Amino acid sequence: MVEGLLLIRGQNLEKRNLMISLSNAKQLIVGRVHTLGFIVHIAASTQEDFYAAFLRFSAIPKVKDTLPLLVSKGG
Numbered sequence: 001m002v003e004g005l006l007l008i009r010g011q012n013l014e015k016r017n018l019m020i021s022l023s024n025a026k027q028l029i030v031g032r033v034h035t036l037g038f039i040v041h042i043a044a045s046t047q048e049d050f051y052a053a054f055l056r057f058s059a060i061p062k063v064k065d066t067l068p069l070l071v072s073k074g075g
Contacts, residue, residue: 004071009037024049
């Protein structure tokens with residue numbers, strides 16, 4: 001299991017924009033961080049699934065920046 005926290009920023013970005021389907025990963029939107037954006041927790045089966053989810057968030061229209069804050073591999 002690979003888990004991580006992402007900071008996702010964008011112009012006029014809303015929580016509903018971040019509710020996307022991730023194949024082998026799940027997201028939990030922790031919440032808005034004032035004017036910075038949203039903190040999203042991702043849990044994925046493998047490291048490849050985690051990076052695929054990261055790229056999916058980066059490709060969302062209205063998303064300007066996707067910044068990993070923490071990545072942790074369990075085991």
